[in-house]
Amino acid sequence: MKLLNHHIADICLADSGKDRIEWSERDMPVLRLIRERFEDEKPLKGQRITACLHVTTETANLMRTLVAGGAEVAICASNPLSTQDEVAAALVCHYGVQAYCIKGEDNHTYYHHIRQALDIHPTLTMDDGADTVGVIHNERRELIGGIIGGTEETTTGVIRLRAMAKDGVLEYPIVAVNDALTKHLFDNRYGTGQSTIDGILRATNMLFAGRTVVICGYGWCGRGVAMRAKGLGSHVVVTEIDPTKALEAVMDGFEVKRLEDVVPRADLVITLTGNKNVLGEKQIIGLKDGAIICNSGHFNAEIEIPALERLSVSKRRVRPMVDEFVMDTGKRVYLLGDGRLINLASAEGHPASVMDMSFANQALCIEYMVNNASTLQAQVYSVPLDIDREVARLKLDSMGVLIDTLTEEQELYLNSWQEGT
C-alpha cells in the first residue's frame, strides 16, 4: 500500500497510535454507531474534507468516521502543541488520512501545514478555532467556490466567525457545532473541567486541597474548572466581566473578585475567557512568590507572556511543561505549557466519552451540510435540534439509562392553556 501524503514526526509510532485510538473508541459508542451506518450508506462519497483539529485519539475516531462515510480527508493541527504524534502516524498508516502536523511545530510550520491540508481542494472544512476559514478567506480564496460549508468546534472560533458574518465577509456556510447543547454543555463543562485539572496535575503534581485557585472567566469552561477545583478541595475565586455570570458565581458559593485584587493570594491562576491579556502586566506584577499560572482558553493570548518575559531576569524549565520566571524582586512565577491550552499541552485533552458527543455532532452536521447544500447561505448556523437530541438519546442508550416519556395526556397539558389553578 502506498502511503498517503503526510508531514508528521515519526511514522514508526503508528502501531502504538492505533492502540490508543482503539482505547478511546471504547468510550465513543455514539460515534461508533454513526460510523457503522456511514459504512453502509456512504453519505460522504465524493467529498473532500480538510480538518484543522487537535490531533488526538478522539479526533482520529472522527476521521475514521468520515472516511467510512466515503470522504477523502486531510488533517492538520489546530494548535502547535496539541498534536499526539503517534496518532498522526496511525492516521496515515492505518486509517487512510493525510496528516500534516508535528507536536511543537513552530508558527511558520503550523500555517504551512494548514496550506498543505487545503491542497486536497476541500468541499467541506472542519475547524477548531477558525484557522482554516481564516487562511481560505485571506489567501486561498480560489477554493471558496468549491466549498459546500464547514463546521466550527469551539466558542472562540464561533465568536470570530460571527464577527465575520456580521461584517459581511464570511463566504460560505458554517455550522457552529459548539452551539449544540450536547456539545457545549458537556465538552466545555465536564471535558474542559476535568482535563484542565488533569493537565495541571501532570505538569505540577500540586495538591489542590487547601490552595487558593483563581478562575478567570465563568463561561461553560470556567465553571467546569471551578466546579472541579472545588471538588478537589481548593478555595476557588472567580473573576468575570459579565455581571450576570459574576452573580451566578457568587450564588454558587465562590468568592468573586477583580483579578488584580486577588492575585496576591493566588496559588494558581487559570484563564478561560476567550480574550487576550487577561492576566496582563498589572496582574502579573501582583502575583505572589511561587504562583503557578496557566491557560485553558483556546488561544495562548490570555496570559500576556511578553510582559512576563519583560518583567523577568531569568527563565528556565524546571519540569516538563513548567517554566520558572524570576523577577528582579526575586519573586518566582511558574508558567505551564507555554501558556497554551494546558489540557492538551500537558494531558490528553478531553476524555473520549465527552468528545464522543461533540464529534457525533460534527459527523452528523457534515452529513447534514452535504444533504442540504443547496439551501444553506453564507451564515453561521446552529446545530439542528433533531441532531442535538438524537446525540443525547444515543448517549443515554449507550449508558443504559432509561428515562421517562410523556403520556398523551401530559403532551396535551403542556400544549394547552385552558386548565387553571
Place this chain on the structure above:
Amino acid sequence: MKLLNHHIADICLADSGKDRIEWSERDMPVLRLIRERFEDEKPLKGQRITACLHVTTETANLMRTLVAGGAEVAICASNPLSTQDEVAAALVCHYGVQAYCIKGEDNHTYYHHIRQALDIHPTLTMDDGADTVGVIHNERRELIGGIIGGTEETTTGVIRLRAMAKDGVLEYPIVAVNDALTKHLFDNRYGTGQSTIDGILRATNMLFAGRTVVICGYGWCGRGVAMRAKGLGSHVVVTEIDPTKALEAVMDGFEVKRLEDVVPRADLVITLTGNKNVLGEKQIIGLKDGAIICNSGHFNAEIEIPALERLSVSKRRVRPMVDEFVMDTGKRVYLLGDGRLINLASAEGHPASVMDMSFANQALCIEYMVNNASTLQAQVYSVPLDIDREVARLKLDSMGVLIDTLTEEQELYLNSWQEGT
C-alpha cells in the same frame, strides 16, 4: 383614613405584617433603589395594576414600589395556600394596596378574588401562573381594550401564554419576566432550591442526610433542589423526559432513572416539572411504606391526588401540612401541603434577596411597557437585555462585589476575526 377595599383574613395582623415586610426589605436593595427613583419620577402615574401573585413579604415590597411610582394597585393571590395573612393586612393598612386574598381560601373564593382585583379596570396586569390573563380572556374581555400589557413571573405561566400566542388568541402584550437571566437563573435555582428544602424541613423535620430523594424534573427549579438535597447529604435520583437534561443530571453525578423504577426505594419524592400526574397512580402504587411526597411545581396537578385518595383506606393529618394516607396493603404515604407548592405552603417562599432580582425585573418591565405602549404587539416578549444586566449590576453593587471590565484592546479583540493562533 378610610381603608381601601379588601377581603382578607384579619386586619389586626397589619402591624406584625409591616414588621415582616420591613425585615424582607433589608434583603431587597435593588428594589429599594428602584423604589426611591420611582418616588421621584412617578413613572406609573395614572396606571392601574392588577397583580395576581403569591402574597408574601417580598411581593409587598414590589407593591410598595408600584405605589411609589404612582400606580393604583389591587392584589389577589396566585395560589390559595400561599397567602401570608399578615402581609395582606399590612398592604391594606400601611401601603395603600387593595388586597383580596385569604390563606386557605377555596377554589371558588380564589377566582372571586381575581375578579374583585380586576374591578379596578387595570391598565397593566401581573401574573404568576397566568390566571389573571385566563380570567380576562375567558370572562372579562371588556377589559382588554384598556390594557397596555402584562407581566408573567413563572415558567408554567409562560408556557401557557406562549401556547395562547401560538393559537393566536392572546389579546395583549406580555413580558415574560421568567425569561430574564437575573430571574430564572436565580429565583428558580437558588430560590426554589433552598425554599423547597425549607418547606419540607418545617413540615417534617426529617433528616436529609442518608436519605434517597427523588427529584422529578431537572429544569432550573429541579436542579436547584437536587443541588441542595445533595448539599444536605442525600442520595439524589433524578427523573426526566428530556434526554439532554437527563444527560446533564448524569454528568452532575446523579442517578437518573424512570420514576416507576426508583419509587420503591425513595424516602422522599419532589415534583417540579410543570406537568400533570407526574407522580401518578402507577408510581404511587410503587412507593415504599413511609414515603413522603410533595410538589414544588406551580400547580398542584403534578401529584395525582385523586389516585392517591382512591388507593387509600384512610387519611388523617399527623402534623400541620402532613397528611397520612393508608393503603389497603397497610402501606403509609405522607403527602405534604395538599400537593401545593411546598415552599409557599409550609415555609415563606423564596428568600427576599432572590426575589429582589425577580421583582426588580417586574418593576422595570412594568415601567418599560408604559414607556413603549405604542409599539408593543399582542405577543410574549422577553425582558430587554438592558434591564436584565442593570439588575445584575445593581445586585453586585449592593453586595460590595467588584468585577473586571474589558480594556479597549480586549473589546476590540472580541469583535475582531483577524488575529490568528
Place this chain on the structure above:
Amino acid sequence: MKLLNHHIADICLADSGKDRIEWSERDMPVLRLIRERFEDEKPLKGQRITACLHVTTETANLMRTLVAGGAEVAICASNPLSTQDEVAAALVCHYGVQAYCIKGEDNHTYYHHIRQALDIHPTLTMDDGADTVGVIHNERRELIGGIIGGTEETTTGVIRLRAMAKDGVLEYPIVAVNDALTKHLFDNRYGTGQSTIDGILRATNMLFAGRTVVICGYGWCGRGVAMRAKGLGSHVVVTEIDPTKALEAVMDGFEVKRLEDVVPRADLVITLTGNKNVLGEKQIIGLKDGAIICNSGHFNAEIEIPALERLSVSKRRVRPMVDEFVMDTGKRVYLLGDGRLINLASAEGHPASVMDMSFANQALCIEYMVNNASTLQAQVYSVPLDIDREVARLKLDSMGVLIDTLTEEQELYLNSWQEGT
C-alpha cells in the same frame, strides 16, 4: 387516672404532643426495637431515673423506652428555651412521666425544676450539660449514696465531668454517651449540621447562597454546619484555636481566618465552640451593618451578649427569635434566639432519625449501668464498644443497607504479620 406530679405550661396540649411524638417514632426504629425488648424483659424494674434533657419529641421516645423497661421517670429541661410544651404535656398525660419544664422559664425556675425532678430520689441520672450532676454535687449530696450512675449526652457536659473527675470530686460513675461513635459522629455532625441551618432558616428566611457565613469552631458540630452551609451555596469561613483542626478546614476548601479579621465581611456568624465570649466585644465591634449572629453551642455564653447590649443604643424584636440591636454608629446587628442553641430555640432540634442512635446508646448504657453497678467506679466511662457497634448494625438494618463481611481468610490476614509485599 390520677396525674403524676408535674409543672408544665399547658396540659391541654397533650394530644397534639402525642401526635408529634408518634411522628418522631416513625424515624426511630432502633429505639423502637429496644423498647420492645425492654417491655418483655423489664431490665429497669425498681429504678428511678431523673432525666435533665431537651424536652423534645425524640426525648419523649427515650422516656417511653425507660418506662417500658420498668423505671419510674422524672424529666426536667436541660435548657430553658428548648422545651416543647406539648411534648411535656403528653409525657405527663400519656406516657407516665413526671415533667417539670416550661419553654422560656427563667433561670430560677429552671433550677427549681431540676430540684423537683430530683425529688424522686434517683438511682440513675441522665444529663445533657451536666446540670443534674452539678446540683447533686453542690446542694443535694444526700442523694449520692443512692445513685448507681449517670449518663451524659453532650461534649460540653463531658468536658465538665472530666474536669470534676480530674479534681477528684466526681462522686458517682458516668457514661459519656457523647463518646460513642454512633453518637458524636452522627448527632453532632449530621444532626447539628442540618438543624442549625433549619433554625436559622425559620428565624430569618435568609438565602444562604452567595452569603459569607463564618463558623466558629471546627469540631464535629462546626464541621457539620460548615458542610451544610457550603451545600447551600454559602462562602464559608472557619475560625479555630486548634492548629490541626484549622489545617483540616483549610484542606476541606474553607478559608480559615482569625474571627476579628473576618467579621467585617460576615453576613452570618455561628458559634459552636463549647467556650465562652467567642464572639466577644472586640469582634462585635467589627461586625458589618446588618450582620446576623447566633449560637449553636451548648451554653448561651459563646456570644458575649452583655457586651452587645452595652454597645447598643436600642434593641427591639423584629421577628420571632430575631432581636435587632442598633449601635451608636447606626450599625444594626441581629441576634437570633437570645444566643441560645438556635436549632432548639427556633427549630425542632435534631431530626428523629439521628437522635434514634444517640438515644439507643442512652437506653443501652442505662441498662449497662444497672447490670454492672457493682464494678463501676466514680469515673467517666466511654460507651462499651459492643453497644456502639450494635447500634450501628441495627440502624443499617432498619435502612435496608447490606454490608460486606470478612471471610475467614481475610480475618486471618488482618491478624497476621507474616505475609509480605
Place this chain on the structure above:
Amino acid sequence: MKLLNHHIADICLADSGKDRIEWSERDMPVLRLIRERFEDEKPLKGQRITACLHVTTETANLMRTLVAGGAEVAICASNPLSTQDEVAAALVCHYGVQAYCIKGEDNHTYYHHIRQALDIHPTLTMDDGADTVGVIHNERRELIGGIIGGTEETTTGVIRLRAMAKDGVLEYPIVAVNDALTKHLFDNRYGTGQSTIDGILRATNMLFAGRTVVICGYGWCGRGVAMRAKGLGSHVVVTEIDPTKALEAVMDGFEVKRLEDVVPRADLVITLTGNKNVLGEKQIIGLKDGAIICNSGHFNAEIEIPALERLSVSKRRVRPMVDEFVMDTGKRVYLLGDGRLINLASAEGHPASVMDMSFANQALCIEYMVNNASTLQAQVYSVPLDIDREVARLKLDSMGVLIDTLTEEQELYLNSWQEGT
C-alpha cells in the same frame, strides 16, 4: 568524589532527578525548616538509618534532612513499582545516600535490595509497610541488638506491627507515624484522595463525570478517594465491613452496597481496604463488560489477580499501566498498574505539600527516638502530641494562615466545671 554503594537503574538520570526533587522542595516548607535546624544541630550524628520507603522526590527531601542531621543513610523501595529511577540516581550522586531500588524490580530483587540496605547495620529503621522489620526479625536477627528503634509510615504496616507486639515477638520500639493526626488525617485523606484519581487519569484518561465508581473501604484513604470522585461528578458507591463506617458513608450521601451486588453496574472499582482478595473471584465474575479495576491500598493483594488470570482467555497491554483481560464470555476487564498502588504506579504519589507533614513527623520522630533511646520499650508508640501539634503549627505558618488563640478567661472556662447554664 567516589560514589556510594548503590544498585539503581541509570546513574545518568541524576540531574533530572535533582530538578524534580527541588521542585518538590518548594512545597515542603515544614521539612525545610527542620532540615535547616538539623544542619546546625546535627542531632543524628553517628546514626545509621535504613529506610524502606517509596523512592519519590518527597522521600528524597526526607533523606536530605536525615543526612543534614548527621546520619548515614541507605534507602530501598517499599514497593517494586513505585521507584522513580531519576530520584534514586540523584540520591546517590547529589545527596550522599546509598540507594538500592529499580522501578519494576522483581520480587527476588526487591528483597535483595532490602538486605543490601541493611548492610549498613542500622541504628534506626524507617518502614512503609513493615518489610524491613519483617526481614530483620525473620533473617537478620543479629542486627536487633544495635537498633534504637524504627518508624512506620502506613496503616497496613502498623496493623502488622501491632499484631507482632501483641504476639510478643516485636524486638525493638516503633513509632507509628501513621497515628499522627498531621499524618493520617492529611496524607491518607487528601494525599491518597487526589493522587489515586491522578493515577487513574494518567492511566486511562477516562471521564469521571457520570460514571459509577465503587470505592471498597471507607477508612481515611477510602473516604478521601470517595470525596474526590464525587467532586469530579461520579456517582460513588461505597462498600464496607464496619457498620459504623458504613453508616457514615450513607450519611455522607453515598450509596452503600455489598460489593457483589454493585459490581454489575460499576464502571470503575478501587480497593483501599488493607485486606486481601477484596475484589475476589466472585466479584470479578460479576463485573460488567469494560469495567476498570485498580488498587490504592498498600499491598497488591486486594484484587485477586490469580483469579482474574484464571478466568481469562487472553491478556494484553493496551496502554501503559492498562492490561485488558478477556473472559471466555467475551467480557473485557481492565486492570491498572498490575494491581499495585495506582497513585505510585501511574502517577507521582502524594503531592509534596502533603508529604511535607508526614515526613516532618518522620524526621522529628527519628530525632525523638535518638533522644529517648534509653526509655523506649519494644512496643508500638504513637507520635508524641507535641510533635504532632508543632507540625500543624508550622504548616499553617507556611501558608500564611492566622488562627485564634484562647484568652486566659477561656482557658479557665474550659478547665472549670462550676459555671452553670
